[in-house]
Amino acid sequence: MAITTFRSNVKVQDGFTLKCDNNNGNHVIFDEPEAMGGKDLGMNPCEGLLSSLGACQTMAGKAFAKARGINLNDIWVEVEGDIDLSGFMGAEGVKVGFQEIRSTIHISADNTEEEIQDFVRFIERTCPVGDTINNPAKIVAIPNVIK
């Protein structure tokens, strides 16, 4: 299978209110709470990262349950992650991003507990977003100075 390239084009709407387009008809709005200077018209990007992880795990679970012999009744995922925001504010020696991310994968299925535990491990290793966070992609930042 060839490489698939995914895209997002992020533009400022107003203040911290941002519109992210996938160039394919869909978008998300990210913002900051009023206490952080935003208008609270969307979740913030850190919550966006957690959402994409939980959604990717949920989709992997839905996509592969049947093939893995799981009679899935329901799946939902609660994700939480810890950041020391003093790193963002410039404190030396403090990790800027998430220090720990906890993903609770709730599964209701007509299977044994062991089969479900195995399936959760399968979801973990099969989720592209999770893999990207666990096994860093090469990230290239390209400045484009507008004159």
Next chain:
Amino acid sequence: MAITTFRSNVKVQDGFTLKCDNNNGNHVIFDEPEAMGGKDLGMNPCEGLLSSLGACQTMAGKAFAKARGINLNDIWVEVEGDIDLSGFMGAEGVKVGFQEIRSTIHISADNTEEEIQDFVRFIERTCPVGDTINNPAKIVAIPNVIK
């Protein structure tokens, strides 16, 4: 500064259509294109990850421009990333997640090119989502078997 914990609660609405709530009044919808079995009611989680990265870089740029001596007129970010989906489909030895992520940070500012290039490097290292992808968080997956 204390640790801040961010959250997202991901539930299936229908098929691959997922609603992700930050438990604070905001949500995003993720879905898959019809060709992937979805209803195309939202971007997919991989595009969500790229969006959260681009949005986080944009916000870091907006938040710190003045303090860094940048007279910012505009900033927008185009993010793209490559995945070989055969990894997701189970091919051995293929990275499941993004192999490379390219983020083009467009900046219009009344500054020299060198000052703007420096500012882009500042944005790169100050963006919590980018740091999370570059310097992996500890990710813990907790199965919860519903009986």
